[in-house]
Amino acid sequence: MSESSLIQIKGxxxxxxxxxxxxxxxxxxxxxxxxxxxxxAFFQGARLALDVGKxxxxxxxxxxxxxxxxxxxxxxxxxxxxSPVTEKTAQFLGLATRISKPLPQEHRVSQEPVxxxxxxxxxxxxxxxxxxxxxxxxxxxxxxxxxxxxxxxNVIVWGRLRGVVHAGAEGDRNAVVxxxxxxxxxxxxxxxxxxxxxxxxxxxxEIVRIKDGQLQAETWNSG
Amino acid sequence: xxxxxxxxxxxxxxxxxxTTVANISVALALEGKKVVCIDGDIGLRNLDVILGxxxxxxxxxxxxxxxxxxxxxxxxxxKRLPDLFLIPAAQIRDKNAVSPSDMIRLCDELKPxxxxxxxxxxxxxxRGFRNSxxxxxxxxxxxxxxxSAVRDADRVIGLLEADGKNPPSLIINRxxxxxxxxxxxxxxxxxxxLLRIDVIGIIPxxxxxxxxxxxxxxxxxxxxxxxGQAFRNISxxxxxxxxxxxxxxxxxxxxxxxxxx
Ligand SMILES: Nc1ncnc2c1ncn2[C@@H]1O[C@H](COP(=O)(O)OP(=O)(O)O)[C@@H](O)[C@H]1O
Ligand SMILES: [Mg+2]
Numbered sequence: 486m487s488e489s490s491l492i493q494i495k496g497x498x499x500x501x502x503x504x505x506x507x508x509x510x511x512x513x514x515x516x517x518x519x520x521x522x523x524x525x526a527f528f529q530g531a532r533l534a535l536d537v538g539k540x541x542x543x544x545x546x547x548x549x550x551x552x553x554x555x556x557x558x559x560x561x562x563x564x565x566x567x568s569p570v571t572e573k574t575a576q577f578l579g580l581a582t583r584i585s586k587p588l589p590q591e592h593r594v595s596q597e598p599v600x601x602x603x604x605x606x607x608x609x610x611x612x613x614x615x616x617x618x619x620x621x622x623x624x625x626x627x628x629x630x631x632x633x634x635x636x637x638x639n640v641i642v643w644g645r646l647r648g649v650v651h652a653g654a655e656g657d658r659n660a661v662v663x664x665x666x667x668x669x670x671x672x673x674x675x676x677x678x679x680x681x682x683x684x685x686x687x688x689x690x691e692i693v694r695i696k697d698g699q700l701q702a703e704t705w706n707s708g
Numbered sequence: 709x710x711x712x713x714x715x716x717x718x719x720x721x722x723x724x725x726x727t728t729v730a731n732i733s734v735a736l737a738l739e740g741k742k743v744v745c746i747d748g749d750i751g752l753r754n755l756d757v758i759l760g761x762x763x764x765x766x767x768x769x770x771x772x773x774x775x776x777x778x779x780x781x782x783x784x785x786x787k788r789l790p791d792l793f794l795i796p797a798a799q800i801r802d803k804n805a806v807s808p809s810d811m812i813r814l815c816d817e818l819k820p821x822x823x824x825x826x827x828x829x830x831x832x833x834x835r836g837f838r839n840s841x842x843x844x845x846x847x848x849x850x851x852x853x854x855x856s857a858v859r860d861a862d863r864v865i866g867l868l869e870a871d872g873k874n875p876p877s878l879i880i881n882r883x884x885x886x887x888x889x890x891x892x893x894x895x896x897x898x899x900x901x902l903l904r905i906d907v908i909g910i911i912p913x914x915x916x917x918x919x920x921x922x923x924x925x926x927x928x929x930x931x932x933x934x935x936g937q938a939f940r941n942i943s944x945x946x947x948x949x950x951x952x953x954x955x956x957x958x959x960x961x962x963x964x965x966x967x968x969x
């Protein structure tokens with residue numbers, strides 16, 4: 486496929502709108518960067534909104550792209566996508582997902598990582614959403630069935646954890662998962678997997694870690 | 709007048725959106741409100757059938773958008789309820805014929821003249837969903853008390869949140885109280901517990917709904933069935949009234965004796 490059919494550029498009120506065609510993310514990304522490097526003067530200092538179509542992108546992919554663009558003097562401020570995953574990812578990176586109506590300022594700040602290593606999210610994570618982090622994740626809200634939390638570090642849920650969670654996703658066996666109510670569809674720490682048993686009675690806050698080579702849950706109590 | 713625009717949508721198909729739009733529209737019109745309902749499910753139109761207005765269609769939504777008729781000409785007036793109008797969907801045309809801004813423009817045009825605009829949206833994964841939610845002031849999500857439908861509803865709620873829409877309200881349709889009692893069906897509390905959005909209505913499973921759809925006379929036209937009453941209650945709640953939920957656990961005397969109406 487020729488390069489021109491993969492990239493379409495339009496001037497809009499808020500800068501440039503670049504729409505990407507159908508191809509793998511690697512191809513799209515390198516084609517875009519090449520295109521920019523060929524016309525540095527045109528892109529220098531631009532505010533860019535990027536339409537990625539159906540591509541489902543993880544935060545690592547989007548932040549890599551954002552860095553590459555900023556190396557070329559381009560400010561990526563919005564990601565448009567048909568994929569809810571990508572939309573969510575973009576929002577967690579503080580990017581707008583609508584070009585007509587950017588998210589209000591305070592919205593952006595609260596969803597940005599507290600520091601490079603911790604992602605703090607204050608909302609319910611619903612079915613079909615996936616949170617991916619190279620650090621720790623703290624969720625102030627529920628994680629519903631069908632949602633996924635993947636973190637290289639710890640995962641802390643101040644709410645009900647009912648989706649899929651993977652802490653220590655890059656192999657850290659010291660990572661922990663804790664939640665006020667722990668009934669995940671599946672829980673993983675590093676390479677260990679557990680499916681939560683049917684529980685009865687009043688749920689208590691629990692913490693799960695690897696002990697003696699196995700996943701073990703302990704209830705937390707103040708006494 | 710400035711109309712309130714309400715879009716009815718869902719995550720999963722077949723959960724009762726069209727039934728809901730037809731019944732709430734009828735109930736609102738019975739209360740003396742001027743109502744236009746728009747079938748946003750292009751290609752799969754059926755709101756006209758459930759309302760019993762199919763044989764009166766001349767023009768449709770796409771004709772309005774493409775300028776083949778004036779908006780008035782495509783509005784079918786319900787003979788039973790002179791304050792109820794339907795703008796039908798096109799049966800076969802390309803789903804891209806209508807855009808979100810077309811829907812916003814159409815609603816802006818209707819807004820000064822009516823009290824309510826109800827939009828029957830396709831499920832949240834299909835095309836046409838964006839069109840239907842674009843003009844909405846309020847969004848109602850219909851689900852059945854079934855895990856797969858609830859999960860899909862959850863997904864759509866997430867999509868709406870990402871879109872910056874007002875939090876939607878929930879309608880739980882086809883609840884079967886005796887199955888809930890036996891623990892074989894999710895209860896209203898189970899559904900709420902997961903979705904955590906305001907519940908605006910609970911409709912029991914009722915075979916009269918199907919009979920009424922086949923006849924083109926929505927149940928809410930008379931208040932004799934529980935399902936009809938439940939739809940009427942939703943319309944009152946949309947009007948800002950505080951209405952308690954029906955007690956679905958007590959069968960009425962006719963049901964208990966196994967009589968058929
Ligand atoms: N409360 C109910 N009790 C029994 N049948 C119902 C109820 N609500 C809807 N139905 C039936 O379910 C089917 C799908 O409903 P419909 O309104 O067309 O769903 P949707 O518009 O979401 O696809 C129809 O046959 C309808 O008659
Ligand atoms: Mg329908």
